[in-house]
Amino acid sequence: MYKKERKEHAFQAFSKDIKEDKIPAVLFLYGEEGYLIRWAVETLVRRYVNPALAALDYVHFRGEGEDTDGVLTACDTFSMMSERRVVWAEDFMPLKSANAKGFTKESLNRLEDYLLGPNDGTIFVLSCEEPEAKSELTKLLKKKAKCYHFTQLDRSALSGFINKRFTVAGVVPSKDVIHTIIDQSGYFNKETGYRIFHLVTDIEKIIAYCQGEQITVDAVSQVLNGDMDTFIFNLLDAVSDHQKEKAFTMLYHILQSGRDVYGIVAMLINQFELLLEVAELKKEGMNLSQITAMLQSSEFRIKKAMAFTEKFTVEKLKNVLTQLYEVDRNIKTGLLDQNLALEMLIGRI
DSSP states (O other): OOOOOOOOOHHHHHHHHHHTTOOOSEEEEESSOHHHHHHHHHHHHHHHSOGGGHHHHEEEEEGGGOOHHHHHHHHHOOOSSSSSEEEEEETOHHHHOTTOTTOOHHHHHHHHHHHHSOOTTEEEEEEESSOOTTOHHHHHHHHHSEEEEOOOOOHHHHHHHHHHHHHHTTOOOOHHHHHHHHHHHTTTOTTOOOOHHHHHHHHHHHHHHHTTSOOOHHHHHHHHHHHHHHHHHHHHHHHHTTOHHHHHHHHHHHHHTTOOHHHHHHHHHHHHHHHHHHHHHHHTTOOHHHHHHHHTOOHHHHHHHHHHTTTSOHHHHHHHHHHHHHHHHHHHHTSSOHHHHHHHHHHHO
16 A cells, blocks of 8 residues: 655745745745745745845835835836845735725736736745635636645644754754644644744743753743643642642732733633543543544643543532633623632632
8 A cells, every 4th residue: 555645735845946946936825824924935035135135125015005006016126136036915905805995906907917927037925824715816826826825734844843943043852842842832722823933932932941951841841831831730739639728829829920810710711621521521431542632632731631530520520610600700790809709719619
């Protein structure tokens, strides 16, 4: 049997194309990973634009400040010193709406004419994270331009990306460190809004936290989980072990630190919802890998949750969740003081 070939991600395809100098005159970049769109444009500028002339040969249009004539003038202007000009129309309005304000049919026709016969001395980049499928410009670009769809990276590509970010910073991460970052970041959680730009920030925090020392799994966990996750897990430990005094002390400390009460309640609700789901699936006979796949969450979170399901029954978890929903409602409607509502909850668990 032949092994099924893994589809190449746009991030990898673009890297290969620019290395082989196979970049055409018009590019269409789109997808939820906005960080990779920006990375691709910056890579083009580094490769083709003379740094001394970047102010002239790299033109960046953003959103509502764009107009067809200005964009086309920039595209038709030739560079005297750079290998090629780069013109980037970011979040180009006609891509986001089939009837973009300020863009007439005639102006869009001129733009389409250019796309069919572009200036080879310019790389014209049009981008939009969520293009409108009904837009005529979107349809034309998908037919005529070189397209790179920057979707979420798969695990293999994400591992390579993380490794490269560390390597560029002069750090060699272990496989365990990379796997821990992937699992604990929540990048693959179905409910997360975590994207590559969050990941890059977290990698920078990890490097700064370790201050030139070897990066360990414990250091990664400390940086990625932070005070709030530590608080939630410690609070659950104290409550499940009937150490109410300890739980109240932790609650006072986190409130005095200036943390938002709404955020604390939301995290508690999220954690207990996960605990209940895990407990019910575990009761049905599912193991760690099956539950992880079913809930499309990280193995790290599921493993933590499974440990706490030994201390809470399904009925108890349902009861706590009901109380949490009530606390959330009472705080938002002003029926109870925020701090008092949380204290009463801890006292009843």
